[in-house]
Amino acid sequence: MNTTQTAPAHAHAxxxxxxxxxxFLGRTVDDLSASYVGVMVSLxxxxxxxxxxxxxxxxxxxxxxxxxxxxxxxxxxxxxxQVATGYILYHPSSATYELPPEHAAVLADExxxxxxxxxxxxxxxxxxxxxxTLEVFRTGEGVPWSAHxxxxxxxxxxxxxxxxxxxxVPQWLPALEGAADRLRAGARVADVGCGHGHSTILLAEAxxxxxxxxxxxxxxxxxxxxxxxxxxxxxxxxxxTVTSAKDxxxxxxxxxxxxxxxxxxxxxxxxxxxxxxxxxxxxxVMVIEPLAHDAVENNVGSISRLYYGASTALCCPHSRxxxxxxxxxxxxxxxxxxxxxxxxxxTRFRVAQENPFNLILEVRP
Ligand SMILES: C[S@@+](CC[C@H](N)C(=O)[O-])C[C@H]1O[C@@H](n2cnc3c(N)ncnc32)[C@H](O)[C@@H]1O
Numbered sequence: 001m002n003t004t005q006t007a008p009a010h011a012h013a014x015x016x017x018x019x020x021x022x023x024f025l026g027r028t029v030d031d032l033s034a035s036y037v038g039v040m041v042s043l044x045x046x047x048x049x050x051x052x053x054x055x056x057x058x059x060x061x062x063x064x065x066x067x068x069x070x071x072x073x074x075x076x077x078x079x080x081x082q083v084a085t086g087y088i089l090y091h092p093s094s095a096t097y098e099l100p101p102e103h104a105a106v107l108a109d110e111x112x113x114x115x116x117x118x119x120x121x122x123x124x125x126x127x128x129x130x131x132x133t134l135e136v137f138r139t140g141e142g143v144p145w146s147a148h149x150x151x152x153x154x155x156x157x158x159x160x161x162x163x164x165x166x167x168x169v170p171q172w173l174p175a176l177e178g179a180a181d182r183l184r185a186g187a188r189v190a191d192v193g194c195g196h197g198h199s200t201i202l203l204a205e206a207x208x209x210x211x212x213x214x215x216x217x218x219x220x221x222x223x224x225x226x227x228x229x230x231x232x233x234x235x236x237x238x239x240x241t242v243t244s245a246k247d248x249x250x251x252x253x254x255x256x257x258x259x260x261x262x263x264x265x266x267x268x269x270x271x272x273x274x275x276x277x278x279x280x281x282x283x284x285v286m287v288i289e290p291l292a293h294d295a296v297e298n299n300v301g302s303i304s305r306l307y308y309g310a311s312t313a314l315c316c317p318h319s320r321x322x323x324x325x326x327x328x329x330x331x332x333x334x335x336x337x338x339x340x341x342x343x344x345x346x347t348r349f350r351v352a353q354e355n356p357f358n359l360i361l362e363v364r365p
Contacts, residue, residue, distance in 0.1 A: 058096035113166020121155025142321025193261025197225025266322020272344030
């Protein structure tokens with residue numbers, strides 16, 4: 001009898017290293033408890049508990065419950081969970097709780113570029129949509145961006161809005177040669193895959209002489225973008241249209257932007273080819289993609305695991321739902337992104353800037 005054919009798969013498993021096992025167990029318990037923290041953050045955000053604590057100094061659980069209109073016993077338990085995770089300080093001598101200003105910038109201040117609290121809406125939607133994800137893992141089919149739980153759009157939109165607010169105009173745009181001057185003078189700009197239009201609106205606010213066209217296939221996002229533009233007072237110089245990255249009107253545009261959406265597309269080469277046809281000969285394409293290296297073994301750590309998770313449950317499924325279905329993935333890395341634009345007929349490509357979260361790319365005809 002051929003034992004290699006009948007032996008169970010685990011028969012060749014290496015001996016267990018007890019230290020390594022305990023370290024890994026500790027790591028997974030950390031991750032499990034971090035996922036509970038996400039639920040607590042969502043409660044704190046939606047009940048206004050962080051807002052109540054921000055800038056108020058030390059407060060008792062009764063005072064926090066009173067100010068936020070919640071039941072004290074629940075609030076106290078939530079506060080203790082936040083103390084356990086290090087988000088809120090506890091002063092035993094006065095039995096009071098305090099949110100330090102640095103933590104308030106991340107958890108309470110909705111205008112802070114570091115405001116992260118709504119980002120937990122994204123994994124919430126990933127859990128809610130898991131049955132569909134299980135299904136497409138088995139069939140290889142896709143899930144369009146529009147088919148997700150509403151919490152995805154709120155989370156992504158709020159997260160990106162603040163991130164762009166802090167960085168797009170002051171930091172990223174100046175990394176592209178001559179971009180700010182061109183927009184100051186008056187340019188025609190396409191923001192492809194614009195989502196809720198936060199990037200488009202920020203640019204429109206900063207460069208009143210330019211005209212901005214936001215394009216996205218998701219109707220709900222385009223409706224939200226129009227409302228956001230009206231609220232920001234830039235409706236007259238922005239226009240939002242439901243259309244795909246391969247179909248928007250030809251321009252020509254002085255600048256075409258792909259902000260955190262190229263890898264989501266089913267046919268990124270087709271989208272880049274359309275951009276090549278629509279860009280002015282002296283124009284430029286600005287691409288923001290999640291920070292990634294070219295080799296999978298270099299894409300490790302907290303940022304990469306966040307992006308790979310989103311890529312598995314959101315980006316690849318959306319891409320597979322579209323024509324071609326390339327599923328480039330949110331950790332494609334500069335070499336693969338360069339190849340996309342080269343295949344589309346662009347000749348110049350450079351990483352203009354990178355930070356722990358993003359790659360900022362400049363692409364020219
Ligand atoms: C992760 S969201 C980013 C949205 C926005 N750029 C931002 O940074 O807030 C990706 C967006 O790309 C859009 N999208 C995906 N495929 C598209 C396509 N083929 N054409 C146009 N938009 C597309 C989705 O509808 C979604 O709004």
